[in-house]
Amino acid sequence: MKAAHILDAAEDLLTRYGYRRVTVDEVARGAGVGKGTVYLYWPSKRELFAAVLTRDAARLLSDQLTAMLTDPAEVLPHRSMRWTYLAIMDRPLAKALYTGDSALLGDLTTASRSGALFAAGKRETTDRYLSVLHGHGLLSDEPGALLSYRLSAAVAGSFHLDGTPDTAEFGLTAKADALATTVRRAFEPAEDPAPAAVRDAAADMADVYRQWLAELTRSLPREQS
Amino acid sequence: MKAAHILDAAEDLLTRYGYRRVTVDEVARGAGVGKGTVYLYWPSKRELFAAVLTRDAARLLSDQLTAMLTDPAEVLPHRSMRWTYLAIMDRPLAKALYTGDSALLGDLTTASRSGALFAAGKRETTDRYLSVLHGHGLLSDEPGALLSYRLSAAVAGSFHLDGTPDTAEFGLTAKADALATTVRRAFEPAEDPAPAAVRDAAADMADVYRQWLAELTRSLPREQS
DNA sequence: AACTGACCAATTTGGTACTCGGGTCAGTAT
DNA sequence: ATACTGACCCGAGTACCAAATTGGTCAGTT
Numbered sequence: 455m456k457a458a459h460i461l462d463a464a465e466d467l468l469t470r471y472g473y474r475r476v477t478v479d480e481v482a483r484g485a486g487v488g489k490g491t492v493y494l495y496w497p498s499k500r501e502l503f504a505a506v507l508t509r510d511a512a513r514l515l516s517d518q519l520t521a522m523l524t525d526p527a528e529v530l531p532h533r534s535m536r537w538t539y540l541a542i543m544d545r546p547l548a549k550a551l552y553t554g555d556s557a558l559l560g561d562l563t564t565a566s567r568s569g570a571l572f573a574a575g576k577r578e579t580t581d582r583y584l585s586v587l588h589g590h591g592l593l594s595d596e597p598g599a600l601l602s603y604r605l606s607a608a609v610a611g612s613f614h615l616d617g618t619p620d621t622a623e624f625g626l627t628a629k630a631d632a633l634a635t636t637v638r639r640a641f642e643p644a645e646d647p648a649p650a651a652v653r654d655a656a657a658d659m660a661d662v663y664r665q666w667l668a669e670l671t672r673s674l675p676r677e678q679s
Numbered sequence: 680m681k682a683a684h685i686l687d688a689a690e691d692l693l694t695r696y697g698y699r700r701v702t703v704d705e706v707a708r709g710a711g712v713g714k715g716t717v718y719l720y721w722p723s724k725r726e727l728f729a730a731v732l733t734r735d736a737a738r739l740l741s742d743q744l745t746a747m748l749t750d751p752a753e754v755l756p757h758r759s760m761r762w763t764y765l766a767i768m769d770r771p772l773a774k775a776l777y778t779g780d781s782a783l784l785g786d787l788t789t790a791s792r793s794g795a796l797f798a799a800g801k802r803e804t805t806d807r808y809l810s811v812l813h814g815h816g817l818l819s820d821e822p823g824a825l826l827s828y829r830l831s832a833a834v835a836g837s838f839h840l841d842g843t844p845d846t847a848e849f850g851l852t853a854k855a856d857a858l859a860t861t862v863r864r865a866f867e868p869a870e871d872p873a874p875a876a877v878r879d880a881a882a883d884m885a886d887v888y889r890q891w892l893a894e895l896t897r898s899l900p901r902e903q904s
Numbered sequence: 905a906a907c908t909g910a911c912c913a914a915t916t917t918g919g920t921a922c923t924c925g926g927g928t929c930a931g932t933a934t
Numbered sequence: 935a936t937a938c939t940g941a942c943c944c945g946a947g948t949a950c951c952a953a954a955t956t957g958g959t960c961a962g963t964t
Contacts, residue, residue, distance in 0.1 A: 488909060604858075714927085724925090
């Protein structure tokens with residue numbers, strides 16, 4: 455319970471003022487605990503706020519899992535990337551993380567133990583994702599490190615171009631659709647996928663997501679009611 | 680003559696030490712002229728170095744024009760983007776500009792009169808590029824602002840991902856090939872293009888490029904004597 | 905055993921003196 | 935007259951120090 459309250463306070467202050475301007479004492483008072491208590495759960499300010507980002511990512515992942523269980527077609531790359539893009543842009547912290555907004559996160563993006571773990575988990579999950587898709591004939595290429603890179607590169611631009619002037623004229627969904635079009639053509643076979651393949655792939659990915667979700671949750675401090 | 684020498688000195692110092700660490704006086708002495716002379720050609724330090732970047736861009740564009748005249752297939756999006764990617768990564772200044780290396784360029788990227796002109800010219804050229812391609816049946820979509828955005832987004836990621844750790848394992852050409860694959864599938868028709876269409880499109884684009892090249896050259900100070 | 909907040913060291917901040925470098929222009933050279 | 939120069943000006947940035955703040959600890963309280 456207490457750890458979650460501390461994370462709540464930290465998340466609120468982080469989104470409002472940014473990493474640099476928030477003190478650990480403020481977080482503690484915001485959560486109604488003493489400063490020392492914070493250090494019973496996390497070894498440093500940096501790790502505390504990294505945990506905030508991790509929890510945010512876990513929630514996003516959980517939402518995506520739900521979406522995929524509701525509609526298995528969400529497992530397809532163009533749908534998955536579209537959904538992820540919109541979800542990230544809708545969350546202040548995730549957006550700051552992906553667009554590299556250092557005004558909000560300071561140097562939090564670079565190097566924290568849990569940050570590195572998160573990056574590794576994400577990479578591994580992406581690899582598994584591509585393997586699953588390929589296993590059900592939903593990919594137009596062989597999986598591998600290069601394909602992972604190619605997908606990352608194709609998607610990354612959408613986030614990086616976020617701030618630039620004349621891209622603001624388009625709505626968020628228009629940009630999401632653009633990303634979906636690019637991803638579908640560049641990574642999926644031309645012909646429509648077989649419904650059974652989609653269903654099975656979604657089921658496989660649900661397991662992968664659950665696994666990563668468990669891993670992320672485990673990295674957050676254990677609740678001690 | 681003199682303006683070119685000043686640009687030479689400025690370019691050399693810029694690539695070696697970065698915008699912040701180079702003084703106008705150094706540039707002047709490097710070019711063998713007085714500091715005041717520099718201000719006969721450019722109104723400010725910022726515009727001087729913006730001109731360095733503009734000249735670099737003009738050279739790159741000129742090279743690309745040559746490449747396209749040698750092999751008209753270079754007009755195709757996947758070839759054009761691949762070539763551009765490699766050319767930019769090969770030039771320290773262009774690379775710094777596109778990967779957002781503020782250590783080298785400082786705040787030079789943001790807002791300088793000629794910088795804005797360059798961005799506008801680039802946008803317009805991209806639009807014309809897409810129109811030309813479409814006119815010869817080499818595009819799978821209708822041109823327009825959204826398609827321009829989609830292409831930018833698809834390409835931008837390759838530059839933005841440059842610094843990140845585990846992308847270094849791949850060679851530059853492997854990354855360029857990855858970009859080419861994505862672009863070809865996402866923007867070009869599935870069937871191979873007709874040689875005549877390619878030849879004609881290349882001829883059209885040669886004109887567009889020459890026009891932009893002339894514009895860029897005109898923005899550089901007029902040579903006297 | 906869980907938690908706290910006074911305490912310490914280290915970093916950050918605020919203020920000040922001073923250097924340095926962008927930009928100007930009276931003057932020199934041609 | 936024209937092309938060019940470099941000494942000069944002044945504001946932005948740097949260096950520096952004292953004061954304030956804050957990340958992190960731990961003896962002590964609940």
